[in-house]
Amino acid sequence: MLKLDNVSKTYKTGDKALHNVCLEVSAGQVVGLIGPSGAGKSTLIRCINRLVEPTQGSITLGSTDLTKLNRRDLRQARRRIGMIFQEYALVERLTVMENVLSGRLGYVPTWRSWFRKFSPEDIALAHSLLDNVGLADHYNKRADALSGGQRQRVGIARALEQNPELLLVDEPTASLDPKTSRQIMRLIRAACQERNLPAIINIHDVMLAQQFSDRIIGLRAGKVVFDGSPEALSDEVLTTIYGDEDWTQLRADATPTQNEATAVLDLAEGV
Numbered sequence: 001m002l003k004l005d006n007v008s009k010t011y012k013t014g015d016k017a018l019h020n021v022c023l024e025v026s027a028g029q030v031v032g033l034i035g036p037s038g039a040g041k042s043t044l045i046r047c048i049n050r051l052v053e054p055t056q057g058s059i060t061l062g063s064t065d066l067t068k069l070n071r072r073d074l075r076q077a078r079r080r081i082g083m084i085f086q087e088y089a090l091v092e093r094l095t096v097m098e099n100v101l102s103g104r105l106g107y108v109p110t111w112r113s114w115f116r117k118f119s120p121e122d123i124a125l126a127h128s129l130l131d132n133v134g135l136a137d138h139y140n141k142r143a144d145a146l147s148g149g150q151r152q153r154v155g156i157a158r159a160l161e162q163n164p165e166l167l168l169v170d171e172p173t174a175s176l177d178p179k180t181s182r183q184i185m186r187l188i189r190a191a192c193q194e195r196n197l198p199a200i201i202n203i204h205d206v207m208l209a210q211q212f213s214d215r216i217i218g219l220r221a222g223k224v225v226f227d228g229s230p231e232a233l234s235d236e237v238l239t240t241i242y243g244d245e246d247w248t249q250l251r252a253d254a255t256p257t258q259n260e261a262t263a264v265l266d267l268a269e270g271v
């Protein structure tokens with residue numbers, strides 16, 4: 001189980017990206033994390049594996065408090081967390097197989113990883129994962145010879161090659177066409193269901209999130225403003241999450257700014 005307790009993040013620039021986020025994700029649960037651009041979705045995911053250091057709060061995976069780990073223990077803990085990226089983050093000049101096996105590198109003793117030696121079990125797992133994502137025949141191709149959808153399939157296989165306890169996915173379909181996006185979401189969901197693997201998937205597309213998640217978390221300005229089932233995402237809820245910020249701000253300030261607005265208009269008209 002993953003548990004975030006009171007997690008906040010303020011960047012050095014002063015940007016407050018997360019405010020007291022509390023949430024628990026149980027085994028096998030696929031969570032769609034939605035919210036407008038800048039809501040803090042990527043920050044939240046990155047705080048979990050500490051690519052971004054949270055300013056406050058604790059994050060526990062199983063019995064490990066990830067926020068308290070030193071560098072070496074963090075490296076161990078990151079092996080338990082698979083990550084899938086928007087831009088795939090493959091090594092372009094390596095083959096599909098080598099990219100998938102790189103998911104295993106954390107486990108291989110250093111002297112063997114220098115020679116890129118992997119056990120027959122690692123290689124068999126990679127072949128079976130490539131088969132699962134529909135790339136069995138492409139294992140020997142260079143990554144840079146693949147389409148976007150195929151690259152993301154490699155990204156999925158690489159994350160699963162780690163045999164992770166948790167999957168973190170940041171906008172996996174943002175660079176893909178609608179049909180490929182659905183295929184990729186379907187693959188991620190099936191992989192999680194087969195393994196009882198919990199996942200947090202940042203996704204800007206509400207329809208996709210609704211279709212492929214067990215649970216939706218809506219983030220707005222760094223705060224959880226919705227946490228419920230995909231069916232509960234009504235228009236009203238979506239307005240709460242995405243609602244026109246300028247508009248709500250204008251309304252909240254309507255009385256005090258009314259005179260200023262009139263004054264500006266008057267000036268513009270040369271009155």
Ligand SMILES: Nc1ncnc2c1ncn2[C@@H]1O[C@H](COP(=O)(O)OP(=O)(O)O)[C@@H](O)[C@H]1O
Nearest residue numbers: 011013015017036037038039040041042043044
């Ligand atoms: N490295 C950074 N330094 C400073 N501010 C950042 C950084 N990354 C993100 N932010 C800010 O934090 C907020 C949340 O950003 P982000 O997590 O990327 O949101 P999302 O993924 O929902 O679009 C935004 O205001 C953004 O400008």
Ligand SMILES: [Mg+2]
Nearest residue numbers: 041042043202
């Ligand atoms: Mg983002």
